[in-house]
Amino acid sequence: MGVLLAVLSLSWLCQGAEPDLEHRIKAAFLYKFLFFAEIPEKSFAADDKTIVIGILGSEKFAGLLQGVAGSRINDRRLEIRSLGENADGPSLRACQVLFMEARLRSQEARVLQVLGDSPVLTVGESEGFLQRGGMVRFVTIKERLAFEINRKTANRVGIRFRSKLLRLAVRVIEEAKRNGQD
Amino acid sequence: MGKTEQKTRDQRGSGLIGRLSIRSKLLVLVMVVSSSALVLVSAAFVLYQQYTFRQRLVKDSATQARMLAENCIGALSFRDRKDAQEVLNSLRAKPDIAYAALYQENDEVFAAYRRPEFSDPPQVTPVTYRHRFEGSWLLVKEKIVLNDTVIGSVFLQTDLRQLDEIFWQSFLVAVLASLGVLLLAFFISARLQGLISAPITHLAKVAETVSRKEDYRMRASKKGEDEIGDLTDAFNNMLDQVEKRDLALRESEELLRAVFESTGDGMLIVNAERLVAGYNQRFASIWQLAAAPLEQTTDRGLFANAGLRSRDSKFFWTGMDELYNSRDVSMDEVQLEDDRTFERFSSPLIKNDEQAGRIWSFREITYRKRADVELKQLRHLLSNIIDSMPSVLVGVDTAGRITQWNREAEKLTGISADVARRRPLADVAPRWAGVAGRIAQAIREGKPQKEQNIRSIEGQVEKISDITVYPLISGNVETVEGVVIRVDDVTERVKLDEQLRHAQKLESVGRLAGSVAHDLNNLLSPMLGYAQLLRLELEEGDPQHTKASEIEKAALGARALVQQLLAFSRKQVLKMKVVDLDEVIANFTDILQRTVRPNIKIQVTQTANLMHIKADVTQLEQILMNLVVNAQDAVPEGGTIAIATANVELGQTEKGKNLNLAPGPYVVFTVSDQGTGMDAYTLQNMFEPFFTTKEAGQGTGLGLATIDGIVKQHHGQIDVHSQLGRGTSFEIFFPGVTDKKDQSESQPVSAESNSAPPAETILVVEDTASVRELVCEILHKQGYQVIDHGNAEDCMKFMAGFDEPVQLLLTDIVMPGINGGELYDRLRAIRPDLRVVYMSGYSEEVIDRQGILKPGVDFIQKPIAVQDLLEKVSAVLHRER
The missing domain is CATH 3.30.565.10 (Histidine kinase-like ATPase, C-terminal domain)
Structure with a gap:
């Protein structure tokens, strides 16, 4: 509870859009995405009762999430893994949510390629992340943190987003049919 | 409802409702019950409506809040106020939601919505309830939970005025429905109450008619199988019984009346007030009263108006007042002026164990009285007869006890009837102990038993008795109730019997003697006659004279002997x-x-x-x-x-x-x-x-x-x-x-007085030749002209052709053919002057039986003595006519 309060207070603070606060809010969003997205069972190793958020980037950012590590989500224990900057395929694919910091933009293509069709919810910051095959990208609009969603990519690997999340997204990339509308 | 009101209604109920007909009562009942039910049902309906509506409202609001919460969860999670506001604004579609707010976890308002019409939303923070009614508001709060963590809450304020509206609507519906139902109930019950009230009314009407007309034959018709049907059955059943009783009562009354009228007794009923309650025809006819008693007539008044009076009025009314106050029965005899006698009975009339008067009955006993007297006389006569009987009469019952003992029995035994009665015969008269067997036999066989010629010595005289035992057979049942023993003293009779036997013996001997005497007389007549003639012809001293005398003496002796025979046989003719x-x-x-x-x-x-x-x-x-x-x-x-x-x-x-x-x-x-x-x-x-x-x-x-x-x-x-x-x-x-004069004394006739020779002609008829010749000779010697014949026929022939005078017929009576009497009668027809003397060897008695010897007729008994014959002939010839 205390952790949540902390997260919420962080999110509250996030309104201020300071760089540290921005990370904190992103960490909170990252955590909350778990509640608004459905990750297929095949993503989980057999008998593995953990749900893993992998962080490609700084230890610091991973540390922001340590407050919620161990909490139970859908009977799974939340594990926060700091994957460093060069994580190999299996460790990448072992995650259910993978966050890539914006400064690692160069690796985005390789990582997304390694992941291929693995059911891993990929969250990024960099521009063109969604076009490269990412699923959710944080954007800041008028000092307010928002996100975009590539539903097409997510659908391909079997990840479903809740409508409430989709409604809150500033942009949603739909299937080909829908592309014309975008 | 207040207490006073209640009381008033009760009073009204007992008064007003009590007077209502069953129809109205039923109607009132149905209306009261149905309206009460309707009020309750309507109230329940309205309240339930309110309650369920509130519940639904709460539920709806809660649902609304939950939906809001759900819809806002994303907005709140990702701090999207705009989205939250949009969600809240969607409440515009619900006009009764006045205010809505989205709170963060720290109860800060994240977004809010207010309906423009409601300007003054109440203070609702902090909210700690899920829902609450406050004034005309419903307040609902719903937490927003994400992964078990409350991340905020939604607050809804709903206007309850619609609830009032719905209340009034449902109230109106209830009232209208109730009115409709009441109206329906009124019409239905008005129609259906007949089902209940009609049979009751019918029943009541029948009951009223029955009691008014006292016609118990009426019956109520049954209209159903319900309680009224049962009541009708019970009522009809009761009528059955009443009718039956009524019928029985009437029959009993008629029977009583018939008995009252059919009795031969005159009956009068007088009540406790001494007023005449009734009498029968017989009573009226006895006392010659009007047929029906007048109203309010006392017993005295009734008898005072009667056509007849009792002979002794004082006796009639004696003790009457006491009788009316007592429960005794009375019986006496009353004699009426017309000599009729009545037995007067009276017995108390008891009603409910109280004296209600007296019943008098008058039974005519005039004839019974007369019969009693006659019976008494008859009994007296009978007892006199029984007592006057020369026989001993003793009645004995089957047990051997004496029931009757007549005077002769008293005389014979010296025991009075009073002493003898009811005692065993064997004790009282041991002398008749010997007939005990006969008594038993008579009782057993029912036939008279007789024991004859029982000899006993009474004193020193021998007595002979006959004892007859007659069974007493009672009426038609043929039972022997006892016996009557008759003891006859037959001593006298037995002696008479012996005398009779003696007399009969004498008579037979006498008859023999008589017939012998007749023949002897015929034989003796010539002996005596000729001996006398011979003696008369001979001189005295002549030895022949003595011989003739001896013959004559012997003949006389023989004649005396014959006389003696005739005398003992009482056949002689007495002089x-x-x-x-x-x-x-x-x-x-x-x-x-x-x-x-x-x-x-x-x-x-x-x-x-x-x-x-x-x-x-x-x-x-x-x-x-x-x-x-x-x-x-x-x-x-x-x-x-x-x-x-x-x-x-x-x-x-x-x-x-x-x-x-x-x-x-x-x-x-x-x-x-x-x-x-x-x-x-x-x-x-x-x-x-x-x-x-x-x-x-x-x-x-x-x-x-x-x-x-x-x-x-x-x-x-x-x-x-x-x-x-x-x-x-x-x-x-x-x-x-005592009278010395003797009419039968014959006039002394002397043969000697007629010494002059007679010149008369005498006709002699005698069948015995010797007697005829003797007679002829005697008469001839005396100088008479004699014509003789051996029988009547010759004589009559001769006389028919003989014209000379004949003075006397001397004839035998008993002859073959025509007898002497008839001969005389026939000759008299041609010779009216002819006189007659009869001769006979039979006694006068025998001859008399032949109807010849009438008083004054002359007769001469054979054997004929000369002197006797001559005297008789002379006497007859010279008798003055």
Whole structure:
């Protein structure tokens, strides 16, 4: 509870859009995405009762999430893994949510390629992340943190987003049919 | 509802509702019940409506809040106020939501919505409830939870005015529905109450009619199988019973009336107030009353108005007042003016154990009384008859106890009827113990039993009795209730029987003697006649004269013997005249004295003023002779034979003397001796003909029999007293003659007075030739012209052709062919002057039976003595006509 309060207070603070606060809010969003997205069972190793958020980037950012590590989500224990900057395929694919910091933009293509069709919810910051095959990208609009969603990519690997999340997204990339509308 | 109101309604109920008809009551009931039900149902409906609506409102609001929360969860999670506001604004579609707010976890308002019409939302923070009613608001708060963590809450404020609206709507619906239902109920119950009230009304009407008309034959018709149906059944059942009772009561009344009227008794009912309650026709006719009693008539008034009065009014009313106050029954006899007698009964009339009056009944007993008297007289007569019976009559019941004991029984036993009655016969009269078997037999067989000639000694006299036992058979049942024993003293009868037998014996002997005498007389007539003629023709001193005399004497002796035979057979013709017995005895004493042996003295005692008797002197002399000769035999050594006479007045007292003579004056003469006397056997049999104590050849045995016959012919009796060794005395009773004049005394006729030779012609008819010739010769010698014939026919032939005068017919009576009487009658037809003298060897009695010897007719008994014949013929010829 205390952790949540902390997260919420962080999110509250996030309104201020300071760089540290921005990370904190992103960490909170990252955590909350778990509640608004459905990750297929095949993503989980057999008998593995953990749900893993992998962080490609700084230890610091991973540390922001340590407050919620161990909490139970859908009977799974939340594990926060700091994957460093060069994580190999299996460790990448072992995650259910993978966050890539914006400064690692160069690796985005390789990582997304390694992941291929693995059911891993990929969250990024960099521009063109969604076009490269990412699923959710944080954007800041008028000092307010928002996100975009590539539903097409997510659908391909079997990840479903809740409508409430989709409604809150500033942009949603739909299937080909829908592309014309975008 | 207040208490006062309640009370008022109750009072009204008992008053007003009580007066309502069942119809109205049912209607009121239905309306009250249905309206009450409707009020309750409507209230429940409205309240339930309110309640459920509130609940629904709460639920709706909660749902709304939850939906809001759900919709806002994303917005709140990702801090999207705009999205949150949009979500809240969608509440515009719900006009009753006045205010909505989205709170963050720290209860800060994240977004809010207010409906413009509601300007003044209430202060709602902080909210700690899920829902609450406050004023006209419903406040609902819903937490927003993400992964078990409350991340905020939603608050909704709903306006409740619509609830009021709905309340009033439902209230209106309820009221309208109730009114409709009430109206329906009114119409339905108005229609259906008939189902209940109609049968009750019908029942009530029938009951009212029944009680008004008292017609218990009516019945209520049953309209259903409900309780009213049961009530109708019960009512009809009750009517059945009432009808039955009514019928029974009526029948009983009619029966009573019929009994009351049919009885032969006059009945009067008087109530406790002494008012006449009723009487029957019989009573009215007895007292000659009007048919129906007047109202308010007292018993005294009733009898005062009666057509008849009681003979003794004071007696009639005596004790009446006490009777009316008592429960006793009374019975007495009342006699009416018209001589009718009534038995008056009265008994109390009891109603409910209280004296309600008295019932009088008058039963006519006039005839019963008369019958009683007659019965009493009859009973008296019967008892007199029974007592006057010469027989002993004793009634005995089956147990052997005496029930009847007549006077003769008292006399015989010396035990009075009062003592004898009801005692066992065996105790009272052991003398009849011997008939016990007969009594038992009579009871057993129901037939009379007889025991005859029972001999007993009463005192010193032998008595002979017949005992007859008659069973007493009661009426039609044929049961023997006892016996009547009749004891007849037949001593007298038995003796009479013996006498009768004796008389019959005498008569048969007499008849024999009579017939013999007739033949003897016919034989003796010529002997005597010719001997007399012969003697008359011869000179006295001539030896032939003596012989003729001897023949004549012997013939006379024979004639006497025949006379004696006739005398004992009482067949002789007596020549009765009034004589002085003393004189007869005196005249005869010499002859007697000469007849007896010399050592015997006859002593005669005469009586001064001895009554005369009517007797045949010859017979008296015969008696004297026989008795004296017998007495002489009793005194072989000699002695005195006493002859005495006496006047005797026989009364009842002389009965013991063995005399069977009517009371009156008698002359008795006694011939007694002190000789050997007689034993009982001789005494008993001495009068039997041919009974003799003498040696054979010495006596005829006719002596005493002849005396007995003579005495009886003279209406007298012989009484014999004899004791062996002390002597015997014969007392001979003759009825005394008080009137000395004797009409039957024949006029003395002397043959000598007609000495001049007669010139008359006499017609002699006699079938016996010797007698005819003798008679002819006697008459011829006397100078008469004699014409003789052997029978009547010859005589009549001769007379038919004979013109000379004939003065006298002398004829035999009994002849073959026409008898003497008839001959005379026929000859008289041609010779009216012809006189007649009959001759006969038979006695006068025999001839009399042939109807010839009428009084005054002349008769001559054979054998004919010359003198007798001539005297008779002369007397008849010279009798003045």
